[in-house]
Amino acid sequence: MGHFAKSVTVRASAVAGLAIALALPVTRSAVPVPRAGADTAAPGFTLSVVHQFPAALQTTPKYLALSKDGNLYGATSAVGSSNGTNGMYPTALVQAPDGTLYGTTYYGGSHGDGNAYRLSPGGTFTTLVSCTVHSCLYPIALVIGADGNVYGISEGDKQGFGNNGQLFAVTPKFRTEVNFNTTVADRPWNLELGRDGSFYGTLMGDIHHPGWVYELTPAGAFHIVATFNGRNGAGPDELALGADGSLYGTTEGGGATGGGVIFRLTLPR
Numbered sequence: 001m002g003h004f005a006k007s008v009t010v011r012a013s014a015v016a017g018l019a020i021a022l023a024l025p026v027t028r029s030a031v032p033v034p035r036a037g038a039d040t041a042a043p044g045f046t047l048s049v050v051h052q053f054p055a056a057l058q059t060t061p062k063y064l065a066l067s068k069d070g071n072l073y074g075a076t077s078a079v080g081s082s083n084g085t086n087g088m089y090p091t092a093l094v095q096a097p098d099g100t101l102y103g104t105t106y107y108g109g110s111h112g113d114g115n116a117y118r119l120s121p122g123g124t125f126t127t128l129v130s131c132t133v134h135s136c137l138y139p140i141a142l143v144i145g146a147d148g149n150v151y152g153i154s155e156g157d158k159q160g161f162g163n164n165g166q167l168f169a170v171t172p173k174f175r176t177e178v179n180f181n182t183t184v185a186d187r188p189w190n191l192e193l194g195r196d197g198s199f200y201g202t203l204m205g206d207i208h209h210p211g212w213v214y215e216l217t218p219a220g221a222f223h224i225v226a227t228f229n230g231r232n233g234a235g236p237d238e239l240a241l242g243a244d245g246s247l248y249g250t251t252e253g254g255g256a257t258g259g260g261v262i263f264r265l266t267l268p269r
Helices: none
Strands: 006-010 017-023 062-068 072-077 090-094 099-107 114-118 125-130 139-144 148-154 168-171 177-179 188-194 201-202 212-216 223-228 236-240 245-253 262-265
Touching: 062 090, 072 090, 090 148, 099 139, 114 139, 139 188, 148 188, 168 188, 201 236, 212 236
Parallel strands: 090 139
Antiparallel strands: 006 017, 017 072, 062 072, 090 099, 099 114, 114 125, 139 148, 148 168, 168 177, 188 201, 201 212, 212 223, 236 245, 245 262
16 A cells, blocks of 8 residues: 555444544655564565554454545454443444445344444444344344445354354345345355345355355345365355456365365356
C-alpha cells in the first residue's frame, strides 16, 4: 500500500471490541517498520506501519475492509467498554451498497451465543439478532448477496448443542436460509458469492466426513457440489473466487502428504 497518511478514529463500540476507521488520503509518510538487518520489502515495494495497536491486543483477531468512501474499517477483539450484552469477539465485517456496515460477533449478545449488528454511516449501532443454541449459533462470516442483502453463516456446535450450523440472511430481516441439520453436511466455514449469483461455501465435516463444498442458488436450492475424501483434501476451510470464475480454496489436512491442499473447483458455464 506504500506510504500514506493516517487519520484514525477510534470508537468505543457497543461490541466488546474496538471499532476503528482509518482514512487513507496521501499527505505524508507513515512510520517505517524497523529493519532487521535487511530490507523488509522487495525492490519497488514499501512496507510501513500506519497504526499501532495496544499491547493488550497481541494475538487477537483483527478484521479490515475497504469502504466505498475510501476509508478502511475494522474490528478487533478483547478490548472495549461493553460487558458483552451487545456482542463479544467480532468475526466478520462487510459494507452494504448504502454504506452501512454489518458485522457479527462469536460470543455475547442477549444469550451469549453471538449476534449480528448494524453500524450506520453516522455511527449508530443496532443489534439485529441475538443468536441462540438453536439459531445462528457462533456466526463467523458475512457476504453481500447478488440482491444487495447481507447473508452469513454460523459455525454451530455439533458436539455440544447438536447444532450443525446455518446459512442465514441478515437483511431485510433475519431468516434461516439453510439449516445444516437437515443436510448430510456440517461445520460451515466460509461463504463466497459466485459470478452466477449463487452462494458457495465450505463445510469442514469431521473425522468421518472430510468435508464438502456446497451451492445455494438464488432460487434457494441447496446442492453439495464437491465432496472431499482425504486423498483430495480434508477439512476445507478458505474459499475465494478467482479471476477465471473458478473457486479456489484450501484444506486443513489430507492430500498426498497429509498437510492439506490448495484446490480448484470449476463451475458450470
